[in-house]
Amino acid sequence: MTGVVFWVLVALATATSLVTAWALGANSNSPPFAPAIGANAISTMRAAFVIGILAALGALTQGGAISETVGAGLIDGVAISSLAATAGLLTATGFMAFGIYSGYPVPAAFATTGAMVGVGLSLGGAPATDTYRQIAIFWALVPPVSGGLAFATARLLRHDDIPETVGIPLLAALVGGIVANVRLGLIPAAPGADQGSIAGLVARTLGGPAVGTVRVGAVLATVLVALASFQFIRRRTQASVDRGVKTFLVLLGAIVAFSSGGSQVGLATGPLENLYRGELGLPAVVLLALGAGGILGGAWMGAPRLLQATSREYASLGVRRSIAALVPGFVIAQLAIGLGIPISFNNIILSGIIGGGLAAGSAGVSRRKIGTTIVFWLVTLGGSGLVGFALYRGLAVVLGG
Numbered sequence: 001m002t003g004v005v006f007w008v009l010v011a012l013a014t015a016t017s018l019v020t021a022w023a024l025g026a027n028s029n030s031p032p033f034a035p036a037i038g039a040n041a042i043s044t045m046r047a048a049f050v051i052g053i054l055a056a057l058g059a060l061t062q063g064g065a066i067s068e069t070v071g072a073g074l075i076d077g078v079a080i081s082s083l084a085a086t087a088g089l090l091t092a093t094g095f096m097a098f099g100i101y102s103g104y105p106v107p108a109a110f111a112t113t114g115a116m117v118g119v120g121l122s123l124g125g126a127p128a129t130d131t132y133r134q135i136a137i138f139w140a141l142v143p144p145v146s147g148g149l150a151f152a153t154a155r156l157l158r159h160d161d162i163p164e165t166v167g168i169p170l171l172a173a174l175v176g177g178i179v180a181n182v183r184l185g186l187i188p189a190a191p192g193a194d195q196g197s198i199a200g201l202v203a204r205t206l207g208g209p210a211v212g213t214v215r216v217g218a219v220l221a222t223v224l225v226a227l228a229s230f231q232f233i234r235r236r237t238q239a240s241v242d243r244g245v246k247t248f249l250v251l252l253g254a255i256v257a258f259s260s261g262g263s264q265v266g267l268a269t270g271p272l273e274n275l276y277r278g279e280l281g282l283p284a285v286v287l288l289a290l291g292a293g294g295i296l297g298g299a300w301m302g303a304p305r306l307l308q309a310t311s312r313e314y315a316s317l318g319v320r321r322s323i324a325a326l327v328p329g330f331v332i333a334q335l336a337i338g339l340g341i342p343i344s345f346n347n348i349i350l351s352g353i354i355g356g357g358l359a360a361g362s363a364g365v366s367r368r369k370i371g372t373t374i375v376f377w378l379v380t381l382g383g384s385g386l387v388g389f390a391l392y393r394g395l396a397v398v399l400g401g
Contacts, residue, residue, distance in 0.1 A: 005399055009082040010280075013272055014290065016089040021268035021294025023096055024108060026302025028264045028345050029055040029295065032256035032329070035322030037307055041246035044307050047253075052299030054254055055261030059292035061185040062262025063269065064284055065340035067291075069131070070112060070270020073340070075120025076128045079278060083399065084119040085271040087392035091115035092267070095384050099376075107344030110380040112267040118388025122396075138341045142332060146348045147355030149328035150321075154356040157320040164241050168248050169234040171327060175255060176229025180222045182334055198225070245319055252326050259333035260345055265291040267342055325352030347377070 033047040042050075071080060080088070092112040099106025113135065121127070157167050180199045187196035203217030237244030269291040276287045329348045336343040350373065 006082060009086050009399075010275065013082055013086040013089055013275060016086065016093055017268050017272055017290065018294040020089060020093050020096070020108075020112075021265065021291045022298035022302070023093070024264045024268060025052065025055060025295035025298025025300075027298075027306060028108060029257055029260045029299055030303045030306045031345065031349050032260060032326060033250075033253040034307055035319070035326065036246065036249040036253045038322070039246055039249055039319055041250050044304050047307055048299055048303040050254065051257045051303055052296040054258040055264075055299055056292040056296040058258040058261030058263075059265035059295055060285070060288050062183070062259070062337050063265035063288050063291060064185065065337060066263060066266030066342050067270045067273060067284075067287065068266075069340040070116055070266050070342055071273025073131050074113065074116045074128055075123070075125035078120060078123045078125035079274045080116070080120065080271060081123065082275045082279065083395055084123050084392055085275050087122075087395055088112070088115040088119040088271045088388050089268075091118070091384050091388040091391055092271075094387070095380055099380075106380050107346050107377055108264065108267050109342040109344040109347075110377055111384045112270065113342055114381045114384030115388035116271060118385035118390075119392040121385075122389040122392040134339070135341055138336065138339065138343070139347070142343065142347050143351040143354075146328040146332055146351035147358070149331060150324040150352035150355030151358055153327050154320055154324040157323065164245065165234065165237045168237050168245060168323075169230045171323065172233035172248055172251075173226040173230035175252065175327065175330065177222045177226035178331065178334065179229075179255065180225035181218075183338060245323075249319065249323065252323065252330070256326050256330045256333070259330055259337070261292070261295055262337050263333045263343055264345065265295060268294060270342075321353065321356035324356035325349055328352045328355075344377075 029051055030048075033042065033051055036042045037044055037047055092108070092115040095106050095111035095115070096108055117127070117132075153171065156162060156170070157164070159167070162170075181197050183197050187198065187201050197218075199218040199221040200215075202221035203215035206217040206220075233244055233248050236247045265288065269287045272287055272290075276282045277284060326349075329345065329352060332348050333343065333345070350370075354370070
């Protein structure tokens, strides 16, 4: 492959990655704020602006683990070349574009994972069976776990013996405690760790004893953040239940949008991991910044239209079911980021909506729609693998790569 062809492929792969990130910013990162818009807690344009900032920050500070998995963990024995990265991104983007324009549920995580496995096998690599097993188990557990958490959350909010001035603050405390342990690239990490957390930073600063691998300082920080979160939302709900619920919706949407950026950016940047960090020798932050910029542009330019549509759907669900769908979205997204597993946010949110609906006596989603969604997930995963395999072979013949 000549130098000119190489740089053309670099430019094409980069442009395709930006388009993918733009689509993720416009679509996958929008649902977290839809309930708040539906409840008239925030305007559509302001929500789009905030989504862009938060999702981009999440991409920069949390996107590294999933990006590495997509770029290097899905295939053994070979490194993803510039031509393979281009083929994988074109395949994944093509499937996502089909889903956007046709209205069929095509999850970005399934399209990208299948495409990268396909091009990796076409390169002559071996299947990373251990990674596939972990991803498959995680994906299979998402619906029951998300649905179960949403069911429990909805039951808590609907329980007659638990007033909203207590139930909503309790959820805020849970979310706050998890936030204290979220790993962020901006926080100095402990020896042997990739990223640090607020609780971990406090524990290292204060020192103190440890029980096994758990430091007392980290537990203390977690409890303090949870109590502060509880007290803040408690005061808001006591002053006005409506205002307190809307405040929690906005804050929850912000946290979920941040998590969405961290969990989704790797789908756009992962295929370029070897190209940028291996062949071009650039630091990881450059690639994440590229993805964050695409997500930011997509949120600002494409999210308002989708937000207006989805906010009406969430408004029909009601505030309780909306909260019940978002809480597991945050929990599962952070777990996936910690494990470096690519996920579909649509999968999480849909499962949460169903679980919250069951708590009210009806899932609110037809069995036919659920079946169609599952079929398209499987078709996307297998089809993107086959197309990625064939596309790389075709490009290699034409370009001599």
